[in-house]
Amino acid sequence: xxxxxxxxxxxxxxxxxxxxxxxxxxxxxxxxxxxxxxxxxxxxxxxxxxxxxxxxxxxxxxxxxxxxxxxxxxxxxxxxxxxxxxxxxxxxxxxxxxxxxxxxxxxxxxxxxxxxxxxxxxxxxxxxxxxxxxxxxxxxxxxxxxxxxxxxxxxxxxxxxxxxxxxxxxxxxxxxxxxxxxxxxxxxxxxxxxxxxxxxxxxxxxxxxxxxxxxxxxxxxxxxxxxxxxxxxxxxxxxxxxxxxxxxxxxxxxxxxxxxxxxxxxxxxxxxxxxxxxxxxxxxxxxxxxxxxxxxxxxxxxx
Numbered sequence: 223x224x225x226x227x228x229x230x231x232x233x234x235x236x237x238x239x240x241x242x243x244x245x246x247x248x249x250x251x252x253x254x255x256x257x258x259x260x261x262x263x264x265x266x267x268x269x270x271x272x273x274x275x276x277x278x279x280x281x282x283x284x285x286x287x288x289x290x291x292x293x294x295x296x297x298x299x300x301x302x303x304x305x306x307x308x309x310x311x312x313x314x315x316x317x318x319x320x321x322x323x324x325x326x327x328x329x330x331x332x333x334x335x336x337x338x339x340x341x342x343x344x345x346x347x348x349x350x351x352x353x354x355x356x357x358x359x360x361x362x363x364x365x366x367x368x369x370x371x372x373x374x375x376x377x378x379x380x381x382x383x384x385x386x387x388x389x390x391x392x393x394x395x396x397x398x399x400x401x402x403x404x405x406x407x408x409x410x411x412x413x414x415x416x417x418x419x420x421x422x423x424x425x426x427x428x429x430x431x432x433x434x435x436x437x438x439x440x441x442x443x444x445x446x447x448x449x450x451x452x453x454x455x456x457x458x459x460x461x462x463x464x465x466x467x468x469x470x471x472x473x474x475x476x477x478x479x480x481x482x483x484x485x486x487x488x489x490x491x492x493x494x495x496x497x498x499x500x501x502x503x504x505x506x507x508x509x510x511x512x513x514x515x516x517x518x519x520x521x522x523x524x525x
Contacts, residue, residue, distance in 0.1 A: 225409040226312050229522045230320040232257070232328055232497050233415040234490035236426045237508040240273055242415055243321035244281055245511075246518045253282040253311045255304050257322030257331065260459045261286050262295045265445055268438045269461040271429070284311075291445060291456040301330035308408060317522060320410070325496035332410045343455055345388055349381045360384060365393035378492045379499070411521045412503035415514060416494060422508075423487055430461070430483045434475070439465055460485045 229252070231243045243254050256262075260270045264287045273283055284307040289295055304327075308318045320331060349357065357380050362369040364387055372379045383394040417425065442457070442465040450457060452466035461482045468478040497503060504521070506514040 225407060226308075226318070227522070228308060228318045228320055228408045228410050229518060230257075230328055230332070230410050230412045231415060231518065232321075232323060232325070232412065232500075232503075233505075233508075234417075234422065234493040235271075235323050235486060236422055236429055236490060237415045237417050238511065239321050239323065239415055240271065242506075242508075242511065242514055242518060243319050244273070244277055245515050246522065247281045247317075247319055249515070249519060250317050250522055252317035252319045252522070253284065254319045254321050255284045255307050255311075255331075256286050257300075257304070257320050257324050257328045258286075259295060259300070259324040259327055260456065260462075261322070262288050262300070263291045263456045264289065265291060265441070265448075265450070266456060266459070266462065268433050268436050268441050269459070269465070271433075282311075291450040292454055294455050297326045297330040300327045301334065304331045305407065318408075319522075323493050325493060325500075329500075332408070333406050342385065342389060343458070345385055346381065349384055350377075354380075357381065357384060365395050367395040368393060371395075376495050376499070378496055411524070412497075412500055413514075413518055413521055414497045414500075414503050414505045415508050416505055417508040422490060426486050426490065427483050430479060430486065433461070434479060439468060439475075442466060443469055460489055 231239050233239055247254055260266055261272050262285060285304055311318050354377055361380055361383055368383045386394040442462060464478045464481045467473045506517055
């Protein structure tokens with residue numbers, strides 16, 4: 223008998239992954255595991271677009287609100303918790319949907335994580351601040367195999383390769399060869415949901431506006447008042463970082479809105495690039511939600 227199946231619904235932020243996963247779960251009796259690196263934190267609700275309490279009462283969601291904002295989550299820790307949740311769901315004879323846009327978390331759940339290859343936020347920020355050509359040149363010198371494999375425009379994977387080298391002293395090519403991402407207790411069917419770029423940009427702008435109107439600034443102020451300072455990794459997430467700048471008086475509301483929207487659009491671009499590298503992933507059009515639901519249900523049942 224083969225490994226139990228998990229349907230993974232991934233893709234850029236703002237494309238409607240939550241809604242798609244919920245409808246598929248509603249029709250199939252599945253439960254959902256969130257693969258979002260910020261939805262794990264309690265109190266970070268509006269800016270993470272968490273599924274509503276009502277939706278979570280209707281359809282069980284897992285790996286949401288599992289740690290406090292000052293308790294750092296990692297891809298390795300997430301994978302352990304998410305696999306435990308998947309085992310428990312399947313023990314109840316229910317289907318599992320993994321849904322989210324954090325590529326490293328989804329990949330860690332699917333195939334394990336390279337030992338010693340956790341992320342370092344300070345190092346990542348230092349690398350991301352450098353000139354892309356300089357990063358590529360360093361990778362070509364240090365790990366020509368990875369440099370030949372990674373597209374020159376894929377800044378995220380170039381940064382990741384250099385991060386792994388700096389943290390572990392071994393190239394990512396060597397780690398991949400030794401690891402093979404063969405720790406696969408589940409059979410994943412990957413679906414990516416995407417939207418035409420201009421429409422997605424508009425949707426992101428509208429969503430940021432709705433979040434601010436819903437009380438995002440007040441949410442962050444309340445977190446600060448509870449002792450969760452802006453220096454925390456959780457509160458350096460996109461949007462929470464910029465709202466922190468607003469509360470500190472560094473920018474005004476209009477500047478915060480613009481900065482959040484721009485950062486989110488750039489993040490969506492990086493997510494699209496990441497998931498395009500996932501072998502066997504089938505892309506769906508977010509502009510045709512019913513077709514996407516039918517395709518997801520077929521993927522869940524396909525032999």
